[in-house]
Amino acid sequence: RSKTLTAEEEARRRFGRKDALREQLELERRALEVVEQLLESSVAEDFLLESAKFITPANYRDAVEERSILKLCGYPTCPKQLGKIPSQQFKISTKTNRVYDITERKRFCSNFCYKASKEFELQIPKTPLWLRKLERSQVEIVLVCSSQQNLKEPVLPLVDSQAQHLIQKRITVEKLSSCLRTIVGPLHLTLSDVSTDLNDLVKTFRFTNTNIVHKSPEWTLIAVVLLHVLSTVSPVVRGALEADSSVDYVKTLLKELGLEEQHLLSLVELNVPAQT
Ligand SMILES: [Zn+2]
Incomplete structure (x- = not known):
């Protein structure tokens, strides 16, 4: 946290308060534009990879939720439509007999897309948008590809x-x-x-x-x-x-x-x- 604060102070000093605020708004506007584009029925993989630079994990979760409201699979590169979305929030696993929260899983057409989307979300930098240009290293994001047959069952959140x-x-x-x-x-x-x-x-x-x-x-x-x-x-x-x-x-x-x-x-x- 202190590291972030120092970087923030430094940035504020460098741009001045007004400029910093204007820039912040500009970055947020661009993030929303990217989210909008992630709502296309099937987004190119390159675009999805590139989008991580301009959005936060929260922006991405919004895109996933919006897509599912539009009855599209939540994973942006997937063109599949969602069928009938179950109305319940919980599911009992027939294997473990335990109760799982399926709020997020319901937004995807398949376990594969759920898993791939989660993996992508985890790789989106958590750094605030306006601090990103101060970061030297760019993280390399990798998408889970469908040929990877070693995908295990996705881990659903268990209820306490x-x-x-x-x-x-x-x-x-x-x-x-x-x-x-x-x-x-x-x-x-x-x-x-x-x-x-x-x-x-x-x-x-x-x-x-x-x-x-x-x-x-x-x-x-x-x-x-x-x-x-x-x-x-x-x-x-x-x-x-x-x-x-x-x-x-x-x-x-x-x-x-x-x-x-x-x-x-x-x-x-x-x-x-x-x-x-
Ligand atoms: Zn899908």
């Missing part, structure tokens, strides 16, 4: 353990809600009939890396069991489940899951505290 727990809870509520959305209609219920009680119930769950990973039919079964559990505290849910059409619907659902009514009842009993 306390946040993991909150996210596990959120994922569970999200999964259950999306299952319930299709179930509640035929049962003549609405999501708002169940959401408060469901949230309270989920709060009591003890999550681990493995018990939040389920296949879709399993989530459906969990949702049905929890609805029956809720019926012991909620008259609205109890009434809805007792209707003939609901009984038929649940039976059909269980059949599709390869289960009998007895299975459901025993699962519900496991989850309801014994009544005295």
Whole structure:
């Protein structure tokens, strides 16, 4: 930091305050121009390499984000369009069962482009634009090329353990809600009939890396069991489940899951505290 300050003082003395400010604005304007050009659908590799001289890592991250908003792969040399961008911020790895933040990864068409972009970003000098001309040595930037087959899986940021727990809870509520959305209609219920009680119930769950990973039919079964559990505290849910059409619907659902009514009842009993 002191080194930067000394350089700054020196520069200010050399150009005078006004000139320095004018120059700084000029450099920022040019940086924005370069960012603008990085939004072209496919930027030449030479241009990308050259651009590092005129922009900061923050400018580059802006360009990546802008590109993804335009539905272009975030890596400027890649001409691919982004397909449907997942709306969620987190992803559970099926290999490690841990929760990862995919905010950045979502901006790229492939692991390759994500990795190549990260590598490029890391090589952009962190020096403020107006101090760069005082730097003697120019850093040589290298782009990751597609023929390099030794690319390992990119490292996604892992979420810390306390946040993991909150996210596990959120994922569970999200999964259950999306299952319930299709179930509640035929049962003549609405999501708002169940959401408060469901949230309270989920709060009591003890999550681990493995018990939040389920296949879709399993989530459906969990949702049905929890609805029956809720019926012991909620008259609205109890009434809805007792209707003939609901009984038929649940039976059909269980059949599709390869289960009998007895299975459901025993699962519900496991989850309801014994009544005295
Ligand atoms: Zn790409």
